[in-house]
Amino acid sequence: MVSSDGLDVEKHAGVTNTLYEDNTGAVAGESFEYGDSVYAKLQRFAGKLHVEQRGIERVPDDERTDTSYLNVGSMWFSANMVVASFAIGVLGQSLFFVGFVDGILTVLFFNFLGASTVCFFSIFGAQFGLRQMVVSRFWFGWWGVKLIAIFNILACIGWSSANMIVGAQLLSAVNTDVPGYAGIIIISLCTMAVTFFGYKVVHTYELWSGIPTFIVFLIVLGVFAHSGAFMNVPMGVGTSELGGILSFGSTVYGFATGWTSYAADYTVYQPSNRSRTKIFFSTMLGLIFPLLFCEMLGVAIMTATTINGGVNKYADGYAASGNGGLLGAVLFDPLGGFGKFCVVILALSIIANNCPNIYSVSLTLLVLARWTRKVPRFVYTIIATGVSIAIAIPGYSHFETVLENFMNFIGYWLAIYEGIALTDHFVFKRGFSGYKAENYDRRDLLPPGIAAIFAFCCGIAGMITGMSQTWFVGPIALHAGEAPFGGDVGFELAFAFAATSYLITRPIEMKIFDDCIHQPQNLMNISSRADWADDEEFDDPSALPAQQVTTNKDGTKTIVSYRFNDDGKKVKVTRRIRTTVVKEHVNPAVADRRSWAKFGLEKGHVPGPSFDTTSVGENIIFRPSVNWKTHAKEAEKEGEKGGIKDQLKDKKVKCRICQGEHFTARCPFKDTMAPVDEPTGAGAGLDDEEPSAGGLANIGGSYVPPHLRKGTAAAAVAASGGSGSKYERDDLATLRVTNVSELAEEQELRDLFERFGRVTRVFLARDRETQRAKGFAFISFADRSDAASACEKVDGCKFPFFFLFFPIETEREYANFTAVGYRHLILRVEFAKRAT
Template sequence: MSSTTEERKEMGQTTAEPSSLEEGKTMSPTTSDINEKSSPPPAYPDVERSDSVVAAEIHRTIQIQSSIGVLRVLRRAEEWIDSKVGIELRGIDRIPEEEKQPPSQWNIFLLWWSLNVHVGVLPLGVLGPAFGLALKPSIAASVLGTALGALCTAYTGTLGPRTGLRQIACSRYSFGFWGAKLCSILNVVVGGGFYVVNLVVVGEILSAVSDYSLSIEVGIVIIAVVSYLISIFGFKLIHTYEKYSWMVTFVLMCVLYGQAAPLVEPDAPGFDASGTLAFAGSFLTIVAICFSNASGWCSISSDYMCNYPANISSLKVFGLIWSGIMLPTCWSIVLGALLGNIAITAARAPYAHVYTAHGLGGLIFEVYHPVGWSKFCLVILTFSVLGNNIAINYSSGLSLQLLGHYFHAVPRFIWSFLFAIVVAVLAIAGRQSLSNVVSDFVSLLGYWTVSFTLILLIEDKFFRRREGYNLTVWDKPDKLPWGAAAVLSLLSGYLAGGLPGAAQTWFVGPIAANFGKYGGDCGVYMSAAITIVVYFPARALERRYTGR
C-alpha cells in the first residue's frame, strides 16, 4: 500500500518532516550541500528537499472526506480496492523528490509511441482526401502539422520532472489557483473529444467483424468499459502497459500498409487544383488539425513525467517526447491518407461504397484480406486504442480533482468512471458523423493548446528564469499568481485569433473565409501571435502590482 494510504489512515495526522527552507523562499541556485540521492542538483533551484505541503493537502482532503458520509464510504472503498489489486491513491498531490519512482527513460519514448500507434489516429489521415487534397499534399500537410504540434507537448512535459506536479497543477504558476480551473475543464473537454473518436472507430470495427450484426453502440460500450477498468490502476501500470502494447498493433498496421499499397493511386488528382485558394485553404486546415492533434497532449504531458528525477536532462525529455509523438503519429496518419486515397480520391470499387455505408471500420475490413485474416486483425486492432483511452481516462480524473478541495476529496476512480460514461454517451450520439467530429473538434483544440503552451513557456523561460518555482505554495491561492494575465491572454488568443481564423462545418471565421468556399483554418497561428503579444505586458503588470 502506498505512503498516501498510510497518511490517510492517520485521519488527518500529517507526517512530513519540517521543510528545510522557510516557506515562501526557493532554493538558491548556488546551494552546494545537496544530497544527490534525495534532491536534485543546483541546476534546478525550484525543487526543494521536503514537502510538508503535500501532507497539508492530504490533511485537508481527509477532513472533507471524514465529514461527509458518502465521501467517507468512497475513501474506504478506494483503500479496499488498493489492498486487493493495488491502485494509485496519490491523486493530484505533488510527488517529492525522495518519493519518485521513475520508470526507464526509454519509457518516455515508448509511452508516446504507444499512445499514437492505433486505429483512432487513422481518421486524421482520411481527412486530407476528404478535404479534396491529393495524396502528396495531404501527407505533407499532416507531417508539418504534427511536427509543429508535438513541440508543444514535448515542452510542457519537461516541467513534470522539475516540479513533481501534474500538468494542470504546473499551470497554477501562470494561471493562478482559480484560472487553472479553466484549464482543468478545457483539458477534460480535449480528452473527451479524442476519446469519442476512438470509441466510434472501434465501434465501427467491431460491427464490421460481426458482419454488421453487432451494433456500433455495443462496440462503443465494450471498449469504454475495458478502458476504464485498466485506467484506475494509475501511473505505474499505464507506463508498463504502454511499454509493450504497441508491438502487435504496429505489426498489423505494417500488414495493412502492404495490403493497401497496391490499391493506392498516388497520382489521382484532388478535388481542388494545386495553386488555388481552395487548395491553400484545405492545406491550412489539415495542418491545423494535425497540429491540434499532436499538441492536444500538452495539457497532460507532465502527468506521465512527474515521477522522473529533477536532474534528468530537459533536452532529453523534450527529444524523447517529440520523437515519440512525431514518428508514430505520422506513421498512422499516412496510413489513413492511403485509405482515404483508395476510398475518396480514387473512389475505387468496392471500397468507396463500403466507406460510405459503414465508415472507416468497414473500409479497413475490406482492405484486409482474406476475410478470416481480416476479422482476426480487426479484433486485435480494436484493443489498440486502449493505451490512448486509459491515459485520457487517468488524466481527466486528475483534472477534475484539481477543480478544488471538494473535487479532490472524491477518489480519482469515481471521476474517471463518470467521465467514461459521459464520453460513451457522446460517442453513441455522434457515431454517424465521425469526419465532422474529427475535423471540427480537433482543430478547435489548437486554439487553446498553443496559447496554453506559450503562456507556460514565457512564464518559465522569461519571468521565472532566475527565481524558479516555490513548490511549497503550489496549492495556496494567496501565494500563487492571480492568473489574470494568463486567463486574459488565453481568451484573447482564442476569441481574437482562433475564432476569426476558424474554418469549421458550422462556422467559418472572416479571415478563414478568404481561402475559398470552405475557408482555410489559420486560427492556430493567430492565437499564438495574440497570446504572445498580450501575455508579456499583462504578466509584467500583474507581477508589478501583486508581487507574485
C-alpha cells in the same frame, strides 16, 4: 495504540483528512490512508488492490522510482500507434480534398509543430513532480487554472468519445450484427479497467500494447502495396489548395498537440535529476514515429477511394462503416478470417489511445475545487467513463463532422494555453529556476492570473477571426482560402494574440500585485525584530542555526531545525505539526472578556490568551491533612511566643568548636579541635557515624558539608536512605522513557505527558557533539498517580506519531506530531529506579 479516553488513536487520527506534507509540499503516499472517513476507507481499499492512491499532490523524491526513459517514449508510442491516428490521415482526402504529396507534407510539418510542446511540457513532470494542470497554476494562478481545467476536461472526454466511435466502427466492419453502442461499451470498459489502477499499470499496458498494433499496420501496408490500388492524387493549386492545406494542417496539429494539457502527468514519478534533453527526445520519438506512420498510411489508403470515379470497394466500405470499412476493404478479401482478426486488433488499440484521456481527466477534476479532492482519483475514472459513453453513442453516426470540429477546437484552445505558458516560462520566469514548486498549493503565493485570463480572452478573439468551420468562417480565415470556407488559421492567430497580450499585461500585473503581496511581509519581518540582540550571529561555521517555525495557510506549523549527522555534516530536519482546539462552555462574561482587544505591547495581536506564553489551566493537587487542627494549635502557640525578632533579640554568636563568642570560621582551634560533645577519631568509626566537623577533624580527612553533620535534619534523612539535599527530587513520580526518536525535542515530550498531570521536569539525554537525542528521557510529575496514568497510557505508543485526545476541561490546543520515517519507534515507559 490507545489514547487516554479509550479511543483507537490510529483509527481516529485522520478524521480531518489532512495530508501531511514536507517543506517541499510533497505528500507521502502512506498519508492517504489515515483516518476513518469514507475517503480514507476507500484509499485503504485501493491500497490493498495496489491501485494508485495519489491525486494531484506533489510526489516526494523518494517515491519517484520510474527511472526508465523507455517508459517515457513507449507511453506515447502506443497511445498514437492506433487507428485514431490513421483516421486523421483519412480526413485529408475525405474532407479537405488534398492530394497525396501535399497531404504527406502537411502531416510531416504540423505533427512536428504540435508534438514539440508535448515534449517540452513532459519535462515539468520530472522536474517538479507535479501534474500538468497543477503546474499550470504557476502561469494562470489559483482561479485561472480552473478555467483551463474545464477546457481540459472537455478535451479528455471529447477525445475519449471520438476514439470510442472509431473503435466501434472497426468492430462493426468485422461483424455488421454488432451495433455501434456495443463496440463503444466494450472499448470503454476495457479502458476503465486499465486506468482504474493508475500510473504504473497505464505505463505497463502502453509499453506492450503498441507492438501488435504496429505489426497489424505493417500488414495493412504490405497488403495495400501489393493490391495496386494506390492513386497518386495530384495536389491542387490556387486559393482552394491553400485553404485545404491550412484546414487539414489545423486538424493534424490539434491531434498532435492534444497531449500537451496532460504531458507532465506521465513523468511525475521520474526522478528530478533526470536529463531534460533525454526526456524531451524520448517523448519526441514516442510521438512522431507513430503519428507520421499512421497518418501517412491513412492519406495513402484514402487515395484508393478515387478509383473509377469513386465507384469501388474502398469507397463503398468507407461509406458503409467509415474507417473500419476502409480497412476491411484492404484486408478482408486477401486475408479472409485473418484480416478480420487484424481489424479487431486495431479496434482494441483504441484502449491504448484512450488510457491517457481517462487517466488525466480524473486528475483534472481534482483541480476544480477543494471539495473535488475529497473523492479519490480512481472514482473519477468510473465517472469519466460513463460520461464518455453517453457522448459517444449519440455521435456514432456523425463521426467525421464531430471529429473535425473537435480537433479544431482542441487546436484552438491549446494554442492559447501554449502561448501564455511558453511566454511566461521563457520571458518572465527565465527558465525552470524561476519556479518555487513548493508553493503549488499556496493560493496566496501564486500569480493572480488576471493577465493570463485577459490573454486567454484575447486568444479567443484571434481564434474567432481565423477559424473556418461549416457553421462560421472568420474574416481573416475567409481571405486565407477560396470562398465560402476559406482556410483555417485559428490556432496560429490564437497563439499570437494570447502571447502578445500576455507580454503586455503580465508586467503590469506583477507591478501591482507583487508589491501588495510582498510589502506587508517585509514590514512584518522588520517590525518583528524588537532588539539588536535578537540578530543571530553565525560567525562560527560549526554553529547550528536557530529553529524556525512557520505557520501554514491550512493552520499547521512547519518546524525547521538543524543537527549534525553521523558524518559530522549539518542536516536540516523539517516537521509538520497540526494543532486542534478543544473548547468548553464558559460563563458569557468570561467569553466576552477573552474577545477584548489587546493594548500596549500586545496591541494588534489576536484577542484572548496566547497559548505560547500563557498557561490557561493547570492541575493543582490538593491534599487535605487529617491533623490540620493540631497544626493550627501549634501555630497559635508559636504566635504567643512572639515573633522571630523577639526570639533572636538576645541571641549571641557561638562557635561550634570552642563554644566561644565568635564565628566558627574565625576560631583559632578550628584546625586542631573537633566540635565540643562530638566523637572524633576511632570513636567515630566505632559508632559508624559520618564525620561531623569540617576540615581535618576526621582521621580520614574527608570533608563533611555542614548540612550533613550530626544533629541536622538532612543527616537524619541521609541516614534513612535519602540524599539529604534540599533539591532532592521525588523519584517515585519519575518515568523513564526509552526508544525515543533521535529527532525528539523536550517540548514534544512535555506536550505529550502534560495531559496526564503537571510535569515538573523533562530531561532528554543528548549527544554532546551532534545534539541528537540518545534514545531515553526522564519525565517527573508532581503527583505519582499522574505518573502511573501516563505510564499506562503512553507505554507502547508510536513516536513521533502522537494523536492526542484531551478531555473537555479547559480551552487548550494540542498537536498531532508527524514525521514520516519514524513510525516504527515504539515508546517504552516505566518508573525510574532510585539513584544509588
